Amino acid sequence: MPKEKSPSLYRKSLIAVAMTSALAGAVLANGPLSAVMPALADPVSVDGPTQPGFADVVAKVSPAVVSVRVKSDVQTTSDSGPSFFSGPGFDQLPDGHPLKRFFREFGGQDRPEGKRKRDGNRPGRARPVSQGSGFFISDDGYLVTNNHVVSGGDAYSVVLDDGTELDAKLVGTDPRTDLAVLKVDPKGRKFTYVAFGDDNNVRVGDWVVAVGNPFGLGGTVTAGIVSARGRDIGAGPYDDFIQIDAAVNRGNSGGPAFNQQGQVIGINTAIFSPSGGNVGIAFAIPASTAKQVVDQIIKTGSVQRGWIGVQIQPVTKEIAESLGLSEAKGAIVASPQADGPAAKAGIETGDVITAVNGETVEGPRDLARKVAAIAPGEKAEVTVWRKNAAKTIDLSIAAMPKNQEQAGTGQSSQQPGDGETLDDYGLTVVPSEDGKGVVVTDVDPDSDAADKGINSGDIIVTVNNKPVKDVDDINAAIKDAEKAGRNAVLLQLQTNDQSRFVALPIAKG
Incomplete structure (x- = not known):
C-alpha cells in the first residue's frame, strides 16, 4: 500500500503542477520563452574620427593677444555712417563701387567713425576711443596690429588678457600692407609672445583659430578653415590675402590667425560683408609678408621696398599664344620708366618678365611682391622672354620713390x-x-x-613688337604671325601716355 503524502508536501506539489501548466500554456500560446522576455538591443554607436579641440592652443596663445585702444584729439561726427575698408586706393573709389560697398574695415570698434574740425567755441576736446586687436611678437613689448586701427590716433594703449591696461607708443606703419607696430614699456616684466609661421605650408582646408577683440568684447576665440589662398581684393599692389571662414567681426582687425601649432599664419585685416557682420569670409595678411614689413619697421621705423620702374600687365592666354609662350605666366612690360633700373639695364617694352633670381613670376602682383622684397641697392637677375627666346638681365634694385607720378586719365581728343x-x-x-x-x-x-577694349583714340604703336606706321605694316605683321602658326597678334596700344598690350585673334578667311 503506497505511502501517504503529508499535507504540506501535497500542497507544494499542487503549486508546482500549477506553475508548470501555466508556463506550458504560455509557451504554447506565444512561442519560445525568449519571446516572452525579449533582450534589449544595443544603442546606436558610430566610431568616427576623433577631432582635436583647440583648447590647448588657445590656452598657450591667448596671453599674447591684446585689445588695442586708440584715442584721438578730434570730435566725432553725429552722422558717422558705415566705415569702409581703408586700404590703399579705397578712398578714391566712387560711391556705389562694389568693393567700396562690400569690403568694410572692421571699423566702428576699429577706429573713430568720423572726424570734424575742432570747435573753438566748445570747452575741452572730445577723445573718442576706437578698438582693434593686436599681438606681442617679442617678450620686451613689440606688438603688431593693423595700420587702419591706429590711423589718426594720438595716444595708444593695450589691454592684456588679464585685464591690465598699458600705454603704448607707435613705432611705425605701412599703409600699403595695412600693418603697424606698437611698443609697450615692459617695466621689468616679460610678455608672452607668439611667432610667425610659414604660411607657404598652409593649405586650403587647414584649421585656423582667430583670436581678437570683436565689438570690444575682449579676448574671443573662433575657429574655421582656410577657404582660399592668394586673394586679390583690390586693396593695394601687394594683395595676396589668405581667406578664412572663422567668424571674424569688427574689432578683430589686427588680431592673429593661428595654425594648430600656435604659430601666426595671418593677420586679420578685412571682411566681406554686405551688413558689416560676419558672413564667413575674412581676409588675413600672410605671415611671410607681415614678417618682412614688421622687421623693417622695428629696425628703421619705416619700410623701404625694391623698385625697378616698369609698367606691367598680366599675360593672358592670347598674349602668351601671340608671343610663343607655353604658359600664360609672367608680367609683360607695357613700358619701362625713363631712367628707371629696368630701362637702364636694357629691359624693353614687350618683354615678358618670367623670373626674378630664378623664382618663377606668376603674374604682375607676384612680380611686385618679389621685387619689393629685395633691399634697395642689391643686384637681381631678371629673366625675360623676348623674340621667342629667354634672356637674362642683371640690374640693380632701387628704392621705390615716395611719390610716383600718376598717369593721366583724361579722355583722348581724337575724333x-x-x-x-x-x-x-x-x-x-x-x-x-x-x-x-x-x-x-x-x-x-x-x-x-571692341571686345578686347580697343577704343577710338588708342594708338597702335607696334604689332608683335614690330613698329607700325600704316595699315600695310599691320597687315604685314599679321601675315607673319599666320605663317608662324599663331592664332593671335599682339598689339601695343598707347592712351594718354599709358601703354598696354592686347592680343587680337587673327581673322580666319
Whole structure:
C-alpha cells in the first residue's frame, strides 16, 4: 500500500503542477520563452574620427593677444555712417563701387567713425576711443596690429588678457600692407609672445583659430578653415590675402590667425560683408609678408621696398599664344620708366618678365611682391622672354620713390574721321601726327577689337613688337604671325601716355 503524502508536501506539489501548466500554456500560446522576455538591443554607436579641440592652443596663445585702444584729439561726427575698408586706393573709389560697398574695415570698434574740425567755441576736446586687436611678437613689448586701427590716433594703449591696461607708443606703419607696430614699456616684466609661421605650408582646408577683440568684447576665440589662398581684393599692389571662414567681426582687425601649432599664419585685416557682420569670409595678411614689413619697421621705423620702374600687365592666354609662350605666366612690360633700373639695364617694352633670381613670376602682383622684397641697392637677375627666346638681365634694385607720378586719365581728343579700314578687325585707323603708330578713329562695336577694349583714340604703336606706321605694316605683321602658326597678334596700344598690350585673334578667311 503506497505511502501517504503529508499535507504540506501535497500542497507544494499542487503549486508546482500549477506553475508548470501555466508556463506550458504560455509557451504554447506565444512561442519560445525568449519571446516572452525579449533582450534589449544595443544603442546606436558610430566610431568616427576623433577631432582635436583647440583648447590647448588657445590656452598657450591667448596671453599674447591684446585689445588695442586708440584715442584721438578730434570730435566725432553725429552722422558717422558705415566705415569702409581703408586700404590703399579705397578712398578714391566712387560711391556705389562694389568693393567700396562690400569690403568694410572692421571699423566702428576699429577706429573713430568720423572726424570734424575742432570747435573753438566748445570747452575741452572730445577723445573718442576706437578698438582693434593686436599681438606681442617679442617678450620686451613689440606688438603688431593693423595700420587702419591706429590711423589718426594720438595716444595708444593695450589691454592684456588679464585685464591690465598699458600705454603704448607707435613705432611705425605701412599703409600699403595695412600693418603697424606698437611698443609697450615692459617695466621689468616679460610678455608672452607668439611667432610667425610659414604660411607657404598652409593649405586650403587647414584649421585656423582667430583670436581678437570683436565689438570690444575682449579676448574671443573662433575657429574655421582656410577657404582660399592668394586673394586679390583690390586693396593695394601687394594683395595676396589668405581667406578664412572663422567668424571674424569688427574689432578683430589686427588680431592673429593661428595654425594648430600656435604659430601666426595671418593677420586679420578685412571682411566681406554686405551688413558689416560676419558672413564667413575674412581676409588675413600672410605671415611671410607681415614678417618682412614688421622687421623693417622695428629696425628703421619705416619700410623701404625694391623698385625697378616698369609698367606691367598680366599675360593672358592670347598674349602668351601671340608671343610663343607655353604658359600664360609672367608680367609683360607695357613700358619701362625713363631712367628707371629696368630701362637702364636694357629691359624693353614687350618683354615678358618670367623670373626674378630664378623664382618663377606668376603674374604682375607676384612680380611686385618679389621685387619689393629685395633691399634697395642689391643686384637681381631678371629673366625675360623676348623674340621667342629667354634672356637674362642683371640690374640693380632701387628704392621705390615716395611719390610716383600718376598717369593721366583724361579722355583722348581724337575724333572719328576718314581713315584706312581693317575690315576683318572692325578698326579704322589713320597715321599718327608724329609718325609713330596709327590712331584708331573708329571701332565696330560688334568686333573682336571692341571686345578686347580697343577704343577710338588708342594708338597702335607696334604689332608683335614690330613698329607700325600704316595699315600695310599691320597687315604685314599679321601675315607673319599666320605663317608662324599663331592664332593671335599682339598689339601695343598707347592712351594718354599709358601703354598696354592686347592680343587680337587673327581673322580666319
